[in-house]
Amino acid sequence: MLKRLFIALFAVTLAGPAMAAGGDVELQKRDWSFSGPFGTFDKAAMQRGFQAYREVCAGCHGMKLIAFRNFADLGYNNDEIKAIAAEYEVQDGPNDDGEMFMRPGIAADRIPSPYANDNAARASNNGALPPDLSLIAKARGNGPDYLFSLLAGYKDAPEGMTVPDGMYYNAAYPGHLIAMPQPLYGEDVTYSGDADDSIEGISSDLVQFLMWAAEPKMEVRKRIGVAAVFFLGIFVVVSYMAKRRVWADVH
Amino acid sequence: MSATQFKSPVVRWIDHRLPVFSMLHHTAHDYPTPKNLNYMWNFGSLAGLSLAIMIVTGIVLAMSYTAHVDYAFDSVERIMRDVNHGWMIRYIHMNTASFFFIVVYLHMFRGLYYGSYKAPRELLWMLGVVIFLLMMATAFMGYVLPWGQMSFWGATVITNLFSAIPYVGESIVTLLWGGFSVDNATLNRFFSLHYLMPFIIAGVVVLHIVALHRFGSNNPIGIDTKGPQDTISFHPYYTIKDVFGIAVFLLLLAMAVFFFPNAMGHPDNYIPADALQTPAHIVPEWYFLPFYAILRAVPDKLGGVLLMFGAIAVLFVLPWLDRSPVRSARFRPLFRIFFWLFFVNAIALGYLGGKPAEGIYVILSRVATAWYFLHFLAILPLLSMFETTKPLPKSISEPVLGSSGRTA
8 A cells, every 4th residue: 555655656746747837837926015125015905905805705715824813914903903803703612501602703713714614615616625815825836926826817718728617727827727716807896995906906905915814924024134134244244353353363 | 171270269169070161171162173174164063053043943842832733733823923933933943954954064065075084083974974864854854743735745755765665664654653644643753753853963963073072173184183283272263263154154044034934945835734635746855855866766666765875874984985095185186076076966966856757857867866876886986096196285284384485
């Protein structure tokens, strides 16, 4: 049995990349506000991204690692966070009668997932499992560019390619056949103000939100990083000067 | 060294009864060291620092990590999100693991270039290979702990290698797994061993240093020190030089930790382990890629496993394969060419290990694997018989004095 498993694994390592490489995947490179050593998240875009997630994605995709209290990072204050949380129904319990019950969410709750378990998710989606999006921006190579390209990548299949029922053609998806129907067509979300609600605009907002969800400590990380590199840069210079001085009498 | 040389009466009192201060003074202060060591000799102290960073951050991570298949992935994310500065501790641990291997590989290449493995330092070298093996085992088990997709499938592929051993292979795999598949028992024993092994490494490091101090460091010229004119005391000369090396190391490490923390990892490990879904492309961590390439170069499973372990085993007997009495490549013109060929070949193996095993990559992997073994088993023994080496200087201080004498 082990031998067969091993052979299967090798076959997969052989075939996998061929599949991934099969068909040139179109990645649109974009300048993100969070790129580079001084990059920061765009709070307004993240708020719009959360709105789009909630109205477009959340029907199928959970974000179980994110708690409502984390939305302070998006620029919401405590009252706003409590209000957002209260719009969700969260299962709690058991109560004194031993029953589970539903109650409005509080800031400490995590975002409830749309399905009770993976099997329920597959049953509702033709056997495909919509992945949890908490870490999706880090769980794919070139995460932000990939997600943007994927959301904006639905096109007509090229001549001669048959797309099976329940599958869709996507220029950015490895293998090009994806089980997720096109989620965005433009004007899917009614933004307050005059934010861009084209496919590109909403995708860009979603990427801001998802990147934050995957790496919520990025801003503080880069801030400490700049200080650490500055300090260590001085340390390098000073220790080199000390070394030169100590070694002056050798040779 | 007598206790009376210490200024503090407390230190004198303790040292008279427990001579730890004398010992430290002897090993890190007035320990005579060749005066001509170049910056390639900095990587030993950097490896020691890496081990210390790994142990300290690892102990802190273990306080918040849960070794259970249902909780491991989420407990790591909890460290990343909710534990105060947990993200920093974890990113330091992750990236220092890679830096540890970079430093150790440079340390080993330095030993290869300057013949540091030759008599009388054979055991010093072999202890180093033991440390390298222990590091690989520790790193492999550590990579399993977050229980992401690469953790799970990497563990499955690597543990399955042992099933290639005739007769007892399958039993060994069952023992490694603690069951009949990679599961909770596997994760638990890997966590236990991952916590234990760094301390074993630390023990072997002590032996490595004891062996080093028996004859002292080799040096770029590769000839023995002839007297006090060839050496300087370890402190302050090499302590300050090591501090400078540490500063550069920490600067590079900080850049990785704070700006590119996931560059040396694999995105798939941010997907929770799923026994029913194989990743498209199972690759080990980058530092295993040369050995992974050797494993895959052989069409036969047992053969591949034997060659992969053979690639490390051959390092153990290296002092007896290269019999040339001249240590440093500086005085071995042919050896120097072959060293650089070996170096390029090793990098090529690492590149090929990360490529899919198909088409031209398979052929190149086989050529590179053959060259790896040819270098140790044929080229080095032949070179030590037929190579004409350049004349060696009489002592470390002679070339310095000689040249200054000429220019004066």
